[in-house]
Amino acid sequence: MEDQRGPRPGRRRGRWERRERWEHRERERPRRHGGLPVRSALVVAVVAQAASGWAAHAQTGARPLDVLARLLLLAGPLLLLGREKYPVPVVFGVSAVTLAYLAGGYPYGPVFLAVALAALSAVAAGHRYAAWTAVGLLWAGHLAIAHWLYRWLPPAGDGPAPWEPEAGALAWVVAVFAAAELVRVRRERWARERAERQAAAARRADEERLRIARELHDVLAHSISVINVQAGVGLALLDSDPEQARAALTTIKAAGKEALGEVRQVLEALRTPGAAPRAPAPGLDRLPELVAQAAAAGLAVEVESAGAAGPLPPGTDLAAFRIVQEALTNVVRHSASRTALVRLARVPGALELRVDDAGPATGSDAGGSGTGLTGMRERAGALGGTIEAGPRPDGGFRVVARLPLKETQR
Structure with missing residues (x-):
């Protein structure tokens, strides 16, 4: 059959x-x-x-x-x-x-x-x-x-x-050229398909390189910002308040350990392509850790949730976590405000994130790479979402992300 x-x-x-x-x-x-x-x-x-x-x-x-x-x-x-x-x-x-x-x-x-x-x-x-x-x-x-x-x-x-055999000779010539055209067409098609496969492989390599760059930037920028702030606190209080300086050093150690763990995970994925990661990718379930790290850096973070709770797709969960992480890192590094508001809303067909700080901007060079907002936009764009970031009328700063969800994901 x-x-x-x-x-x-x-x-x-x-x-x-x-x-x-x-x-x-x-x-x-x-x-x-x-x-x-x-x-x-x-x-x-x-x-x-x-x-x-x-x-x-x-x-x-x-x-x-x-x-x-x-x-x-x-x-x-x-x-x-x-x-x-x-x-x-x-x-x-x-x-x-x-x-x-x-x-x-x-x-x-x-x-x-x-x-x-x-x-x-x-x-x-x-x-x-x-x-x-x-x-x-x-x-x-x-x-x-x-x-x-x-x-x-x-x-x-x-x-x-005689003229009669000429027809057979002509048929022979036509057959040769027909076979030649067939070979030419097949070679051109195979060459085109090979070029398309090579181009697709190059695109995948570029996308993977950008993904790894975003991961390393988000991990290092957040952790090093916490380390930088706590190092300043420790130096300032080393003589006057040794206990507070000790707490700052403890925070530095924890942030450094976390950064090393996440960087090691990225490097292991590079060494063994295709292998499953040993640790799950971070998601919004680790939002309390972000809040605690921000608090250790002197930033009080309030989290609000709206809409039905439920698991998110791994890609969306990771992107949401990294966007909130980068937004809070920017508050620590660029804002004079010591408070921030994180709002998560599950609306029909999308997950909306909003991070606000009261400002104003410090205006000083925080030593960053300047690619944080670009990385957030790339993460959202890879999922078909959008990022809006800019100053508020009252002098603060707002980051709004909208990440689409499929019907089967809600």
Whole structure:
């Protein structure tokens, strides 16, 4: 019973594997033979020399093969050695050698094999008009020799050739060019598909590089900001309040340990691509940790939630966590406000995040890379969401993110 479900993945993989092997052979073959297609030229030479001898015995009235005929039969395959680099000169050269062989009155036979291979190579390389011209000139010369010039060409006493076999010869020419066009089309399609696969692989590599850069930025920017603030507190209170300085150092140690753990996880994923991470990706369930870290840096964070609670898709959960993390990091680094409000709202079809601080901006250089907002926009954009960030009329700053949710995710 015929399977109506279409081609199976195994069959599709088999075709791709066979195509990859063929492309690999096409790339390696010129290297193995110094850039020359020796094997095919040698086969054509052997067949032409052997089969032409048989044709000389079978065809009456043809001129016996002599040294000149043997040299002409060898010249065509020798020219074929350059068909990969110079397809147009080769197809014209082989056609001229073949025409000289026919003008000598030698027997018909596999001498046309070199012409077929030269024409096929020229067409496959995209020079179809040159191939048609060369074979057309050969055809015209053959007609002139067989029907008009035979009086002045060997062998002596030869008569005109019949017209009936010309139809078969014409069909042979059409068949050769049809095969050549088929090879050309398939090569172009495979080259285009290979280029598309390479472009897709390059895009995936670029996307992965950007993802890793965002992860490292978010982890390091947040942790180092906490460390920087606490280091300042510790230095300021080292002599006057040793206990408070000790608490600042404890916060620095915890933030550094967390940053090292997350960076190690990213680096392990780079060393073993495709392996499952040992620790789950952070999500909004770790929002209390962010609040505690912000509190250790001197920022009081209030969290409000609205809408139905429930699990989020891993990608959305990670993006939401990193957006809130980066927004709070920016408050710590760039705002004079010591309070922030985080509001999470589950609305139909989307998760909305809002982070507000009362400001004003400090205006000082916080030493950041300046890519925090860009990273947030990239995270939201990768999910089809949006980010709006800017100053509020009262001097504060607001970040609003909208991350879409599918119906099955709600």
